[in-house]
Amino acid sequence: MxxxxxxxxxxxxxxxxxxxxxxxxxxxxxxxxxxxxxxxxxxxxxxxxxxxxxxxxxxxxxxxxxxxxxxxxxxxxxxxxxxxxxxxxxxxxxxxxxxxxxxxxxxxxxxxxxxxxxxxxxxxxxxxxxxxxxxxxxxxxxxxxxxxxxxxxxxxxxxxxxxxxxxxxxxxxxxxxxxxxxxxxxxxxxxxxxxxxxxxxxxxxVRRYWDMVALADKTPCKVIGQTGIIRDKPGFEVDLVTRKSASTEMHSHDVPSVLMPMRGHWRVEWAGNDQHPAGHAVLAPGDTMSVPENLPHNATPAMTGEASLYHVVSTGDPAGLTWRGD
Structure with a gap:
């Protein structure tokens, strides 16, 4: 392990x-x-x-x-x-x-x-x-x-x-x-x-930070994706998670995902499995964490104040041209 x-x-x-x-x-x-x-x-x-x-x-x-x-x-x-x-x-x-x-x-x-x-x-x-x-x-x-x-x-x-x-x-x-x-x-x-x-x-x-924060009032704002506020399929999806839309519920993905804090400190907790023991870490703005596939985890603000992070996960779509021009 x-x-x-x-x-x-x-x-x-x-x-x-x-x-x-x-x-x-x-x-x-x-x-x-x-x-x-x-x-x-x-x-x-x-x-x-x-x-x-x-x-x-x-x-x-x-x-x-x-x-x-x-x-x-x-x-x-x-x-x-x-x-x-x-x-x-x-x-x-x-x-x-x-x-x-x-x-x-x-x-x-x-x-x-x-x-x-x-x-x-x-x-x-x-x-x-x-x-x-x-x-x-x-x-x-x-x-x-x-x-x-x-x-x-x-x-x-x-x-x-x-x-x-x-x-x-x-x-x-x-x-x-x-x-x-x-x-x-x-x-x-x-x-x-x-x-x-x-x-x-x-x-x-282009999307502005405070507009995305407002949209992440109850659930994470889907920034880029097939149903995102930037509707595109570039090979990955991007969400913005804030204090109001963060959840303590554990979840996992079948591919690696990435957490990138924008504001505040975030406590990331993960459950144990055959490869990794249970644990936690605190991330600050500018830090980057790669979460292994199929590992249950959550991310919540670690202290008071403004808190937001970008979450990125692969969708397997071809990373092709995004400019449509029509």
């Missing part, structure tokens, strides 16, 4: 990677910290630390950035969902990042449509953190960068190879023989990347 300690990642124990992506040396993006909490993530760097490698049907990650630091324009083949843990963030999209934008505050969530270029920037006054949920166990097999991002990176010494790996020419690294640099998308290929308006994205894919 094993304890669940190794399935809890504390905020203060997160191990960042500062060379995760091709824009790691580009001014304005060179202070990013990328975290892979659950799953393989989408990092292009072998330096990326994975905290929990157990397949969940989705990945959990995070991005930490100081003020005025941005993540460059890129696209994913599978779902990418963010909620703001701390700070104030601007999300923007389009070929040049000027098709639309939205500002998210703490607790707000965005389900960014796949198949379009997107980026984000910390516009707050202090270091900020956004938590990410990526569809699929392989997170879509990598990142597709806007052409100008690849070109800017090359000017600052970083080359992305056809093998999806980064090579830093400043330290003498270069792609192995037979591996060329990643080709930039042609103008014809770029036509396949949609540029929805701000109204389309904000109206369909």
């Amino acid at each position: 094993t304890t669940l300690t190794d399935r809890i990642v504390r905020y203060g124990e997160l191990q960042p990677c500062k060379t995760a992506f091709i824009d790691a040396h580009t001014p304005g993006s060179d202070q990013k910290e990328n975290f892979t909490i659950i799953g393989g993530g989408v990092s292009e760097s072998p330096d990326q630390h994975v905290h929990i490698g157990i397949p969940h049907g989705f990945n959990i990650g995070a991005a930490g950035q100081p003020p005025k630091c941005r993540n460059s324009l890129h696209s994913h083949r599978t779902a990418e969902v963010f909620f703001v843990l701390s700070g104030r963030w601007r999300f923007f999209w389009g070929r040049w990042g000027d098709a639309g934008e939205v500002v998210l505050e703490e607790g707000d969530i965005i389900n960014i449509p796949t198949g379009m270029f997107r980026g984000f920037e910390n516009i707050g006054t202090d270091y900020g953190m956004i938590m990410a949920i990526l569809g699929g166990d392989d997170a879509g097999g990598g990142v597709i960068w806007a052409p100008q991002v690849i070109e800017d990176a090359q000017a600052h010494g970083l080359v992305l190879g056809e093998d999806g790996k980064l090579y830093d020419s400043k330290i003498g690294a270069r792609p192995p023989e037979g591996v060329g640099p990643m080709k930039v998308l042609s103008e014809e290929q770029l036509k396949d990347f949609p540029e929805p308006t701000a109204m389309e994205v904000v109206g369909g894919y």
Whole structure:
């Protein structure tokens, strides 16, 4: 029998990677910290630390950035969902990042449509953190960068190879023989990347924290899912649980699930089984807990005050395109 300690990642124990992506040396993006909490993530760097490698049907990650630091324009083949843990963030999209934008505050969530270029920037006054949920166990097999991002990176010494790996020419690294640099998308290929308006994205894919808290008055708010307030099937479902909608009743899932506190401290209790003895743990904002499949458990606020947490569970749906455009 094993304890669940190794399935809890504390905020203060997160191990960042500062060379995760091709824009790691580009001014304005060179202070990013990328975290892979659950799953393989989408990092292009072998330096990326994975905290929990157990397949969940989705990945959990995070991005930490100081003020005025941005993540460059890129696209994913599978779902990418963010909620703001701390700070104030601007999300923007389009070929040049000027098709639309939205500002998210703490607790707000965005389900960014796949198949379009997107980026984000910390516009707050202090270091900020956004938590990410990526569809699929392989997170879509990598990142597709806007052409100008690849070109800017090359000017600052970083080359992305056809093998999806980064090579830093400043330290003498270069792609192995037979591996060329990643080709930039042609103008014809770029036509396949949609540029929805701000109204389309904000109206369909963004939800505000306090609105979700109000909807979680008696039962958890189904944020993302086939019946969610963001109606989508990205391969997982996301609920927001608050003090009013938390329950002491034990429940379980036939797949691993994840608990991510947003506000307050949460006491998680679980019943014993053949693999894990009964126990409990207290989670704080920024902590992440992976709950094993078929393990009865509950989560309730551990003290007075505001309390909310995001709950994520795989649905087994293909983590396909979320942008419908119709």
